[in-house]
Amino acid sequence: MKQHENIKYQILNIKKIIQRSKIFKLSIFTVLFFFLIFNLISSQVISPLYFQLVSNNKKSVISFLEKIKTFPEFQNIFEMNKNIYGKTVEEETFRQENNKKLMINNLEQQLIINPKARDILYSLYQLYLAEEDTVKAEEYLKRTREVDPVINPTNTTNPDQSDK
Numbered sequence: 001m002k003q004h005e006n007i008k009y010q011i012l013n014i015k016k017i018i019q020r021s022k023i024f025k026l027s028i029f030t031v032l033f034f035f036l037i038f039n040l041i042s043s044q045v046i047s048p049l050y051f052q053l054v055s056n057n058k059k060s061v062i063s064f065l066e067k068i069k070t071f072p073e074f075q076n077i078f079e080m081n082k083n084i085y086g087k088t089v090e091e092e093t094f095r096q097e098n099n100k101k102l103m104i105n106n107l108e109q110q111l112i113i114n115p116k117a118r119d120i121l122y123s124l125y126q127l128y129l130a131e132e133d134t135v136k137a138e139e140y141l142k143r144t145r146e147v148d149p150v151i152n153p154t155n156t157t158n159p160d161q162s163d164k
Helices: 001-052 059-067 076-084 090-092 093-111 118-130 134-147
Strands: none
Touching: 001 093, 059 076, 059 090, 076 090, 093 118, 118 134
């Protein structure tokens, strides 16, 4: 009788192992299926950009370079494309930063003429805030508030508007 129970117990263990094996195979199949679907979808999304870059579409290259500025690989990719397209790639890639610097420089020159120009002070506050230079931004906000104590830095659309 004991031997009969032992055989019964072994048969139950084998059934459990087989059942676990089926679940494991099903899990692997499911993961593999979703991985393949994900790869298929992502390949359709990536390929248009890839083909634009490969076909030497300069606008696409500039757009790509602007988006990867923060990545460590940027400098190598930038130099490679600079060799292909020349110096214009550098000018176009850094156009926004250069325009901000030029605008800041022009506004600071105007402050020399009129150091109490509220709108210029406030514009410099916003530009430095966008550049993430909070020290200079706070300095210009303080100077703006000295000229106009009612200025509201959360109102970025029009500094003239105040609560009435």
